[in-house]
Amino acid sequence: MLVHSYLPLLAVMFPIVAIVFRPFVEKNRYYHYTFIISFVTMVIVLFMYPVINAGSVLNMSLDTGLGFNFVFRADLLGFFVGIISIILWTLSSLYAIEYMTESHAHGRYNIFSLLTLGGMMGVVFTGNLFTLYIFFELLSVASAILVFHEETPDAMKAGFKYLFLGIAGGLVLLFGIIMTYEITGTGDLTMIGIGLQGSKWTPLIFWSFIIGFGVKAGIFPLHIWLPSAHPVAPSPASALLSGVMLKAGAYGIFKTVYNIIGYTDMAKSHMGLILPLLILSLITILLGSACAITQTEIKKMLAYSSISQIGYVVMGICLLSPTGIVGGLLHIFAHAIMKGTLFMCAGAFIYKTGLRDLEDLKGIGKRMPFTAACFSICAFSMIGLPPFIGFISKWFLAIGSLETMKMGNYWAPVGLISLLTLLLSSLLNLIYYGPVVIGAWMHGGEESGHVSVPAQNDEANRIMLGPMILLSIAVLFFGISPRLPLKFVREISNIFFP
């Protein structure tokens, strides 16, 4: 049921319009301003909850005179991804207040940070492909400036790669969108199956969407920008790039599979499209983890780990089973909070000690106990150990892959292979997260049996520590009691598998 509401429009436009008023803010209060704007946006998004919870869809349509309407719409899925994004965004902006003090170009960073937020909100709170495209491009371009921010040669190179691939992906997406409008006459994103049945162009359109969104999500072989772009960005931005923006791609892939094509149509006549995507997601999972093992720098390792984790989400989507969706969407939530925290912790290590090599970070637990504890919790969750949230999403993905086997859309062993990939990846996660965590706490001295790193206290201050601790508690809390996110994803899965 569509309910007319300004809230989705407000959530999208508020951060963008807020940029206009930024010149009135004192120079040393820029980050506070961004934080407050993010916080207010979060409140706006939260106001949607009662209506969403009642099973309605918030909708707001603006006539542009172009023949296409701007449609701002918040359905359950959009709200789910949106609320995760904005909460992480708010916490990351809080963290940035301290982290960015010694940086440069504060004004630029904040403008583009808010623009990126607008883009992200726009992607999740839209009702048609046309509007989605506009904000998708905004997201790509604005976030590229965050990657450029440090202005080192590495950052410039990574930023250009990011920008080019992002825009090229966007153009491919645009091609798919134009084709869709041409064939179906609509780009509505909340319909299930928008009428591509029987068209000979469906495979082309499908792959355009997958390439377009896949670049953003970083699935193999479109991930090449990710390991260079995520580490060079300032840590609060890395947390958002990895924790939130990758999910815009995953969200798009979900919409492509379940809204634009639709489950029934997919299972009936397009298995040839979804199977390669599933295989790609499995390759992404293993490749990301395998590359992460060889990394020596903490943020690079985390970036490769993100590739692997986004593979989980895409795998959950491609499994074409209700539990698979539950697992995939839950992993969007889980990965956002875990990886957001991990990047913030890595940032705190770098900010306080200047060390970014894994080798040098041994014994960091003595110097920054709270940060290292947060890192350890999220690393355990990443490996998929109970009782952390990462275990819950992996559990559902695992059950989902066997459900796929039973549902019989795929050749039966596909489900089993997915399950094995999942477990193998857990093991690989252990191989690269394990030594970091163990090294942080248990750094062996030469022969003495005691720690050699001086136990000086370098702990990050409260502004940086607060978000990390809050998110780590969430990782533990939702691992023990995942009721709330589960309720959402179950409802979403019920929509697509009636």
Place this chain on the structure above:
Amino acid sequence: MNQQSILPIFAIAFPLIGAVSIRWIDKTFVGQASRFTAFITLASAISVAAMYPHINAGKILVYTLSTGLPLGIFFRVDTLGFFVGIISICIWMLVSFYSVGFMKDANSPVRYNAFSLLTLVGMLGVVFSGDLFSLYIFFELLSVASFMLMAHKQTRVALKGAIIYIFMGISGGLILLFSIILTYSMAGTINFSIIGFGLKGSPFLPIIFTGYIIGFGVKAGIFPLHFWMPSAYPEAPTCAVALSSGVMIKAGAYGIIRTVYGIMGSGLMKGSLLTTALLFIALISIFVGSAAAINQTEIKRLLGYSSVSQIGYIILGVTLLSPTGLQGGLVHIFNHAIIKAALFMCAGAMIQQTGRRYLKEFKGIGHKMPVVTFCFTFAALSMIGLPPFNGFISKWFLAIGALEAVKIGSYSQWIGILAVGILILSSFMNLVYYGPVVYGAWFEREKADSGSSETQGSLDPGTDMLIPILILAMATLAFGLMPGWPLNIARKISEAMF
């Protein structure tokens, strides 16, 4: 016969609350962390003991913690769970009281005790779990928390051993998870109240079974999965090794019992090639463990390999598929826990008091540390299986069980005879490696300081360490003379399984 009871929660909550609050306790009452831990385990032991009247009346205690997890944490204490649980907590309590003295001068007492309590939570959770999902969660907690005990000394060697331990533990855990998910998906239930999950005829049966055996087998340390034991034990604190060898490996044995008699059901296992394979693995374990122990020069490694052999006895009893065999295996869980904990505690006292660790250096120790050596002798004699000690009782029932297995047609005659042969051979091999240690301790003198040893006086540790050792040493004799209680419970369990 199910009875709602909060006792399992109490048993687990005490150590959990203890682990969380220990840092604060240590700050308030300086240096009392170990004593606090000991009393927490006492409280937990009382909670477990309080279950006995209910269990004895044939009731099954259940309690569900609904947390929003997919299946909830479900506690279900039946006779088997209670039996393994009460042994574990009693040994744990004695070792904790022993560690008050033993860990007096060790580094990071708070960390050691906190993780010892967490490990206890995992151990009790495993045996009190009512379904495989809860079991898995506690199983992983057991693996991860006990890593900190193994790595406690933080030397290079200790870390190396502990890393092998955690990698094998978590890999085993993942394989276990794989089997659990397959079981859940194929049989639709993972609840232990059902005997035989209905996997009969499933093409995945061999994979599932092998997965369980590998998962639990790593923890139990059965033959080719025992490598973590000799690498982790020598450098771990001896009280942690006593816990590992006396108690934690029983979690693996417990899991294998559940697999064979609960998940598969004795009917399904009878005559299956899988059971025969497991029987042979048990026999090889017994033989290889003993053979390797003969070659050891270091006391903790010797005891570690002896555990590999002894856990083989337990698995042998389980796989014999005869009531008496299972009874023997269960009683051996009980007896081995007492004996091996006593041996390690004695060895720990010797190592701590003399600073030595090699067998040849312990010659004549009986004159320096008469009480400890006396206890060691008792336990060693029991391990060899001499009457009237308790080790004899379990070996007797195992041998009878092997012959009974032939009689009821579980195995062919020559397998039964082979099993009895290996049992006798292993007893002899036990004599070969325990004999010289005991003989040397009493009747040989160390050449270097033969003159001075008389003047040094007794090196026996203080009463806080001696009392737990003495209690266990007396228990080896007491349960050898009056084996009624463990035998009766074991009989009840084994009758329920057939």
